[in-house]
Amino acid sequence: MGEPGPGTPTLRVAKIKEGTVIDHITAGRALMVLRILGITGREGFVVSVVMNVPSKKMGRKDIVKIEGRELSPEEVNKIALVAPRATINIIRDYEVVEKHRVELPKTIRNIVRCVNPACITNAREPIEPLFYVVSEEPLRLKCHYCGRVMEQQDVFACLYEEA
Ligand code: CTP
Numbered sequence: 001m002g003e004p005g006p007g008t009p010t011l012r013v014a015k016i017k018e019g020t021v022i023d024h025i026t027a028g029r030a031l032m033v034l035r036i037l038g039i040t041g042r043e044g045f046v047v048s049v050v051m052n053v054p055s056k057k058m059g060r061k062d063i064v065k066i067e068g069r070e071l072s073p074e075e076v077n078k079i080a081l082v083a084p085r086a087t088i089n090i091i092r093d094y095e096v097v098e099k100h101r102v103e104l105p106k107t108i109r110n111i112v113r114c115v116n117p118a119c120i121t122n123a124r125e126p127i128e129p130l131f132y133v134v135s136e137e138p139l140r141l142k143c144h145y146c147g148r149v150m151e152q153q154d155v156f157a158c159l160y161e162e163a
């Protein structure tokens with residue numbers, strides 16, 4: 001292979017043998033994606049995070065590669081909260097064997113906490129948070145317990161705080 005020409009994307013992280021590649025993540029949000037998936041790095045999987053790389057379709061994007069673990073669509077769909085254009089690629093023996101666009105679920109459990117301090121989910125013996133997606137663009141979530149509507153900035157603040 002020769003030198004990459006101008007505009008040729010250079011491979012920043014090697015192809016993986018088995019696992020999951022989350023591609024087309026909105027630039028700068030890879031860490032929120034990991035937070036939503038509950039991946040801390042302490043699980044022992046090899047995880048590669050690439051941020052703000054050039055993309056033909058998106059200008060810039062983030063990519064997360066998780067080796068040795070196949071994430072199910074149900075697990076991954078929650079990341080549509082912060083990365084609505086993400087694609088999930090399942091890799092086996094270096095080949096992409098499945099590709100899905102993420103789809104935002106109708107309900108969100110246990111990912112963000114209600115901003116209402118008086119909500120029962122913030123009580124001393126908390127109940128697991130549960131929200132309904134009332135709007136995708138802009139993102140709005142409604143608390144099942146107190147009815148408070150969380151705006152996109154409330155949701156993101158919550159994810160940054162706990163990242
Ligand atoms: N990938 C990887 N390891 C492999 C195969 C693919 O890390 N063994 C990564 C690629 O680098 C890419 C993503 O998985 O980030 C999807 O791969 P592929 O479908 O081959 O790329 P594109 O055709 O560019 O994907 P799309 O059509 O979704 O843009």
Ligand code: ZN
Nearest residue numbers: 114119143146
């Ligand atoms: Zn509430």
